[in-house]
Amino acid sequence: MTTEQLEFQIRKKKSFLCIGLDVDLNKIPKHLLKEEDPIFSFNKAIIDATHHLCVAYKPNTAFYEAYGIKGWKSLEKTINYLNDKYPDIFTIADAKRGDIGNTSTMYAKAFFEDLAFDAVTVAPYMGKDSVEPFLAFKDKHTIMLALTSNEGAFDFQTKKVEGKELYKQVLNTSKSWENSKNLMYVVGATKAEYFAEIRKIIPTSFLLVPGVGAQGGNLQDVCKYGLSENIGLLINSSRGIIYASKNEHFANEAAKKALQLQQQMENFLIQ
Amino acid sequence: MTTEQLEFQIRKKKSFLCIGLDVDLNKIPKHLLKEEDPIFSFNKAIIDATHHLCVAYKPNTAFYEAYGIKGWKSLEKTINYLNDKYPDIFTIADAKRGDIGNTSTMYAKAFFEDLAFDAVTVAPYMGKDSVEPFLAFKDKHTIMLALTSNEGAFDFQTKKVEGKELYKQVLNTSKSWENSKNLMYVVGATKAEYFAEIRKIIPTSFLLVPGVGAQGGNLQDVCKYGLSENIGLLINSSRGIIYASKNEHFANEAAKKALQLQQQMENFLIQ
Structure with a gap:
């Protein structure tokens, strides 16, 4: 999927919501544990109930x-289900990989080709x-960590490197890499005030924004500073949506949470 | 395995060699492709031929x-084979993972428990x-990237952060983390002159050193500056050993390459 197609989907659905499928068997409804593949059954139900409210799953x-191996099978079934049934959905493997060149090529094959x-x-x-081998894949997107939503982000990412914070150096440096048009960036919602600075460096790149909801990030602030002319935002929510309920109506409850976020996003898109 | 047990194995085998099992189906002997699981067959042959010459596989x-899924099965069979048949071998999943806390816990479970x-x-x-969840596992070891052997290491790792290179900040900062005694570090052999500096910060921590052989690193320089009183080095070679030959004697040829390195290491241990 191209970024133009992603933007088209966002405008069509009035949503830039990404739903994180971080499925923990200890947290899903108990009745699903009897199924042959509880993780895939959970994902399928969540996807069927929410696909019209979001543009991406992660x-x-x-x-x-x-x-x-069981888990890897569930992952494979999930991505195949998404690609078969909802081909307009943008799919993200949140894998945070990175290695020397020939190894990164193998990771890129794993996620862009095999899956x-x-x-x-x-x-x-x-x-x-370590990143360019991913960027070499046409119409595929490499989402690089810039400023993450966790406490440890302050250990190195916000430290000054030659006068500028490390995450800004990462943004700046990466702009010169081959096929950098295929780059998107992870920027945590818990640091909304940083978005204005970030937009000075990368005015239109898509940002994948975790941390809204369970981690305390504020959607309004993120939109205020982060929305670009081509939208340029994918807001992720995982636990806040998928674990909305543990009863048999869990998928509907998840859809209600997704709808709330979609409606807020629709307002920000209209403004 | 504890670090004391690892040191014991090194002294017993007179080797601090780690063999990297980076198995590419395009590079292994063609006759293996007929096997049910060519990757595992390759690994098993290499392990059986070299286990007495090295202390670790990666x-x-x-x-x-x-x-x-096929690949994940090969990985599972490989680690099970090592744990069953050669329990004195130190096993490293070279995965370069890292994520927010609850996610890192899942990665730690994947590699320390499931595999x-x-x-x-x-x-x-x-x-x-993002690292402490790994460190929480008793008698397990977390090997953090410090200074890697690739060209891209100069993009960020060697840049000055508040007066010191980023990789030094990483070393320094990590010493204060909980259970930091379970930390080891990746330091590339292609930058041997840095080892003296690194030893000032972490005098005895084990360093996993890639880049000897195919990537051009020099074993003598690494040993000169990197060996500590408890040895503290694991030198990795992957392609230089496992792809020594493509014929049916590939495992013996690999063992010859491993023996050369082991003999050099024995000399450095005696000095």
């Missing part, structure tokens, strides 16, 4: 890998040649 | 993920709360 690979995701998240620490 | 997860590796590599960009 399974976090950790939650699948923790269950080994056919539209996008994958990567870490910037190893620099240019 | 499968890079990218090379398994690229083959989807039962002794160690996993992680990226430092997201800071303390």
Whole structure:
């Protein structure tokens, strides 16, 4: 999917919501545990109930890998289901990968070819040649960590490097990488005041924004400083939506939470 | 395995060699492609031929993920084979993971519990709360990227942060994290002159050193500046050993390459 197609979907659905599929077997409704593949059954129900309210889904690979081969199968079934049934949905493997060149190529193949995701998240620490192998894939998107939503973001990301915060150096430096048009960035919602600064460096790049909801981020502030002429935002909510209820109506309850966010987003798009 | 047990194995085998199992189906001997699980067959042959010459194996997860569920199965069979047949071997999942706290816990479970590796590599960009969930596992080891062996290391890692290079800040900061005694660090062999500086910050921590061989690093320089009183080095070689030959004697040829490195290491241990 191209960024233009993503923008088109956002305007059509009046939503720039991404739903995080971080599925923990301890947190899903108990009746699903009897199913052959509880994680996929959960995802399928959530997706069927919410696909019209969001433009993207983002399974976090950790939650699948923790269950080994079974988990990897659930991940594969989830992405295949999305690609088959809802091809207009933007799919993100939240994997935060990154390694030397030939190894990054293998990761890129894993997520762009074998699993056919539209996008994958990567870490910037190893620099240019660890990210460019991902960028080489046409119409695929590489979402690099810039400023994350956790406490540890202040350990290194906000420290000054040659006069500028590390996350700003990451943004600046990455603009010169080959196929940098395929870059998007992770910027945490808990640091909304940083968005204005970030938009000076990357005025129109799409930002994947975690931290709204469970982590305390404020949607209004993020939109105020982060929305660009081509929208340029994907707001992620995981736990706040998918774990809205543990009873058998969990998918409907999740849809209600997604609808609330979609309606707020619609307002920000109209303004 | 504890670090004391690892040191004991190194002294017993007179080797601090780690063999990287980065298995690419395009590079292994063609006759193996007929096997049911070519990657595992390759790994098993390499392990059986080299286990007495090294103290650690390091499968890079990218090379398994690229083959989807099949690849994950090969990885599982490889770690199970190592744990069953060679329990004195130190096993490293080269995964370079890192995410917010609850997600890092899931990654730690994936590699320390589900797959039962002794160690996993992680990226430092997201800071303390992205790494501490790994450190919480007793007798397991978290190997954090400090200074990597690739060109992109100069993009951010060697840039000055508040007067000191970022990789030094990473080393310094991480010493204060909970259970930091379970930390080891990745330091690339291609930057041997940095080892003296690094040893001032972490005098005895184990360093996993990629880049000897195919990437051009020099073993003598690494040992000169990097060896500590408890040895503190694991030198990794991947392609230089496992792809020594493509014929049916590939495992013996790999063992010859491993023996060369082991003999050099034995000399450095005696000095």
